Amino acid sequence: MTDTKTKILDLAECLTQTNGFNGFSYLDIAEEIGIKGASVHYHFKSKDDLAVALVERLRELHMTIFRQMETSIADPSKRIEAVIMHFQQYAEEDKFCLCGMMAAELYSLSERVSNSLNKYFNDYQNWLTRQFEALGHENATLQAIQFLSALEGSLLLARLRKSPKVVSETMVGFL
Amino acid sequence: MTDTKTKILDLAECLTQTNGFNGFSYLDIAEEIGIKGASVHYHFKSKDDLAVALVERLRELHMTIFRQMETSIADPSKRIEAVIMHFQQYAEEDKFCLCGMMAAELYSLSERVSNSLNKYFNDYQNWLTRQFEALGHENATLQAIQFLSALEGSLLLARLRKSPKVVSETMVGFL
DNA sequence: GTCTATATACAGATAGAC
DNA sequence: GTCTATCTGTATATAGAC
Numbered sequence: 343m344t345d346t347k348t349k350i351l352d353l354a355e356c357l358t359q360t361n362g363f364n365g366f367s368y369l370d371i372a373e374e375i376g377i378k379g380a381s382v383h384y385h386f387k388s389k390d391d392l393a394v395a396l397v398e399r400l401r402e403l404h405m406t407i408f409r410q411m412e413t414s415i416a417d418p419s420k421r422i423e424a425v426i427m428h429f430q431q432y433a434e435e436d437k438f439c440l441c442g443m444m445a446a447e448l449y450s451l452s453e454r455v456s457n458s459l460n461k462y463f464n465d466y467q468n469w470l471t472r473q474f475e476a477l478g479h480e481n482a483t484l485q486a487i488q489f490l491s492a493l494e495g496s497l498l499l500a501r502l503r504k505s506p507k508v509v510s511e512t513m514v515g516f517l
Numbered sequence: 518m519t520d521t522k523t524k525i526l527d528l529a530e531c532l533t534q535t536n537g538f539n540g541f542s543y544l545d546i547a548e549e550i551g552i553k554g555a556s557v558h559y560h561f562k563s564k565d566d567l568a569v570a571l572v573e574r575l576r577e578l579h580m581t582i583f584r585q586m587e588t589s590i591a592d593p594s595k596r597i598e599a600v601i602m603h604f605q606q607y608a609e610e611d612k613f614c615l616c617g618m619m620a621a622e623l624y625s626l627s628e629r630v631s632n633s634l635n636k637y638f639n640d641y642q643n644w645l646t647r648q649f650e651a652l653g654h655e656n657a658t659l660q661a662i663q664f665l666s667a668l669e670g671s672l673l674l675a676r677l678r679k680s681p682k683v684v685s686e687t688m689v690g691f692l
Numbered sequence: 693g694t695c696t697a698t699a700t701a702c703a704g705a706t707a708g709a710c
Numbered sequence: 711g712t713c714t715a716t717c718t719g720t721a722t723a724t725a726g727a728c
Contacts, residue, residue, distance in 0.1 A: 346711080364539055365625045367703060381712050383705065438621055442670075445677045446613055446621040450540045459677055487687050491670030495617075496662070498669055502620045502634055512662050521693080542721060556694050558723065 347385045349375045355396055359437035363393055363447055390452050393444065397458040400440055401465060408469045418476040419517045422489075425470075426513045429497050433506035442494045466490060477517070489516050522560045524550045530571055534612035538568055538622055565627050568619070572633040575615055576640060583644045593651040594692045597664075600645075601688045604672050608681035617669045641665060652692070664691050 344352075353374055357366040368382040368389070386392040411421045432439060441462045448456060467486050474482035474489075492512060500508035519527075528549055532541040543557040543564065561567040586596045607614060616637045623631060642661050649657035649664075667687060675683035 361624050362537070362539070362622055364537070365622070368705090369702080377711090378713060379704090380706080380714080384711060387705090389704070436624070442673060443621055445673050446618055447537055447540070448677060449536050449611070456677065463674060463677065484686075484689070487671070487674070487683070488667055488690075491674060491687050492663055492667040493670065494673055495666030495668065495670035498617060498620050499638060499662070499666060502623060502631065502638065508662070511659075512666050514659070515663075543723090544720080552693090553695060554722090555696080555724080559693060562723090564722070 346375065346377065346381075350382060350385055350392070351396060351399060354392055355400070355440060356437070358396065358443055359432065359435075359440050362443055363396075364450055390454065393451060393455045394458055397441060397444065397455060397462055401458070401462040404462075405465055405469075418473040422470070422473055422517060426493070426510055429493055430500070430506050430509040433497055433500040433509055436501060436504075438501055439494060439497055442497070463490070485516075489513075492516065521550065521552065521556075525557060525560055525567070526570060526574060529567055530575070530615060531612070533571065533618055534607065534610075534615050537618055538571075539625055565629065568626060568630045569633055572616060572619065572630060572637055576633070576637040579637075580640055580644075593648040597645070597648055597692060601668070601685055604668055605675070605681050605684040608672055608675040608684055611676060611679075613676055614669060614672060617672070638665070660691075664688075667691065 350371055353371055354366070357370065367379075369379045372379045372382050386395065411424065415421045415424065429439065441459050444451060444455060444459055445463075448459075467490055470486035470489055471482045474485040479485050493509070496509045496512035499512075500506055525546055528546055529541070532545065542554075544554045547554040547557050561570060586599065590596045590599065604614065616634050619626060619630060619634055620638075623634075642665055645661035645664055646657045649660040654660050668684070671684045671687035674687075675681055
């Protein structure tokens, strides 16, 4: 049985990816997991605290997964392929990227959140750069930022068009 | 002297690009242009009407500009360069793409808006495809969706990092 | 076309009981 | 850790006067 704090984070993550961080309330969270609105404040004093916790949790999770992939998957292009499929899965669930969503909502969020978002994308980009270096690309840094940009943009379009495959179709040829 | 309706649209466009469409209220609009909140409803009965008007106006404007560019700028790669610089300008003003923003906020918007957004991006992509065809690209359709995706994604990252040049640096090599 | 006044709903947040 | 009760602020929207 998962504890309440984790339940809140899981649900908030899902709601942010679909409706945006400003698109749900503490009451939405409370009703869904069966507590009262005030109780959510016990776990996350302010909604800003919740935002920071969401980004930090995802950054740590993704970095752990990325580190594991470097030993469990031998071929770097297969690792990148897995990343593409992960984003396509978001589109299939009518979700956008959590941090992409918050990056769009940037100016309604605090500096703490924007710092966390920057850390997230920097870590992401550095990992991608290492993969493209391993694949022997001339300019791995440029390749990484192009890949990351196209990934975020294609997910935005795929979700709008209700065509998840737009992600993998767009990312073809980035390997 | 611009009329009130145009003033509302101009301000709403700016606010949507910075704070998101759900990030401002009729009262914000009213105070800035010097009328009362209720008066905004006279011009746009519901906020949903305002959303549709914003997207439709921008689609018509951009399509007009694109059509003009095809006669005023001889080199298709110079036309594409102009598009990149237009997006970089957004980043310099701490703005995201209006329709990209609304695409992120998709599930808090009506079907009317999502239909308009789809029309906008389809027209955009078709125009880009024509440019890449004129440049003799093998797969102009793929090139266009990759370009559009990378453009949206790089703007999202450039704005987050407060580095407008990320847009043009990322879009290098897409010509 | 803009105003005042108002209806209704919901947001984030806190105090204090259990 | 969750509750009830409440505060305060703000949102979209409408009716009817000017």
